[in-house]
Each structure stands twice: as C-alpha cells, then as structure tokens.
Amino acid sequence: METATAPVSSKATVIGWILTVLTGLVLLASSAFKFIAPVGTEENIRMLGLRMDQLTWLAPLEAAVAIVYLIPKTAVLGAVLITGYMGGAILTHLRVDDFMIIPHIVLGILVWLGVWLRDPRLRALLPLRS
Numbered sequence: 001m002e003t004a005t006a007p008v009s010s011k012a013t014v015i016g017w018i019l020t021v022l023t024g025l026v027l028l029a030s031s032a033f034k035f036i037a038p039v040g041t042e043e044n045i046r047m048l049g050l051r052m053d054q055l056t057w058l059a060p061l062e063a064a065v066a067i068v069y070l071i072p073k074t075a076v077l078g079a080v081l082i083t084g085y086m087g088g089a090i091l092t093h094l095r096v097d098d099f100m101i102i103p104h105i106v107l108g109i110l111v112w113l114g115v116w117l118r119d120p121r122l123r124a125l126l127p128l129r130s
C-alpha cells in the first residue's frame with residue numbers, strides 16, 4: 001500500500017539542498033582540519049581530554065558521515081549518523097565544562113531541516129501540525 005505524501009515546493013527543495021550542501025561542507029571542512037591538524041590543534045584537543053592520535057579515527061569518521069549525508073539516497077541515514085556524531089561532540093565538550101555546544105546543536109538541527117525540506121517522505125513521517 002502506497003501512502004500519499006504532500007508535495008514539496010520547489011522553494012523548499014532548493015532551501016533544503018542549500019542547507020544540505022552547506023552543512024555537508026562544514027563537516028567536510030572540520031574533517032579536513034582534523035586531517036591537517038594546523039597549529040593550535042593539539043592544545044585544543046588536549047583541553048577536550050583527547051589525544052592527537054585519536055584524530056586519526058575522528059577525521060575519516062566525520063568525512064564518512066558527511067559523504068553518506070550528501071548522497072541523496074542515503075541522506076536520512078547520514079542525518080542519523082551525524083546526529084550520533086554531534087551527540088558525541090556535545091558530550092565531549094560538556095564533560096570538560098566547555099559549553100561551546102551551540103554550534104553542534106545548530107548544525108544538527110540544520111542537517112535535519114535540510115533533509116526534511118527536500119524529502120517528501122520525511123515530511124510525511126514528521127509533519128508540522130497547525
């Protein structure tokens with residue numbers, strides 16, 4: 001049985017894609033900085049209670065979830081994976097009393113908003129009610 005889904009306006013689709021690409025690029029840039037590890041990275045990582053060798057795992061993980069998110073057929077799975085990744089990032093900051101969590105929360109919201117705006121199946125699953 002096929003369920004009817006509300007059509008997505010072209011404006012919503014465009015905004016959804018813009019949000020998807022921008023958030024995907026933010027994640028890929030963050031991953032690139034972890035790979036490159038510019039000056040000051042070690043001090044910042046140490047303040048979070050992490051070691052530089054742990055970036056060896058975090059960088060490709062972050063890049064992988066961003067890529068899964070940017071592929072249209074796997075975008076919802078990518079959003080779920082990014083949610084988990086952002087949850088870990090938020091917890092990492094909170095456990096050392098670093099309250100710079102707002103960017104992670106905003107990024108997580110924008111990730112889901114991007115998919116929601118462009119995917120009618122997700123809009124049908126999570127409708128806004130008036």
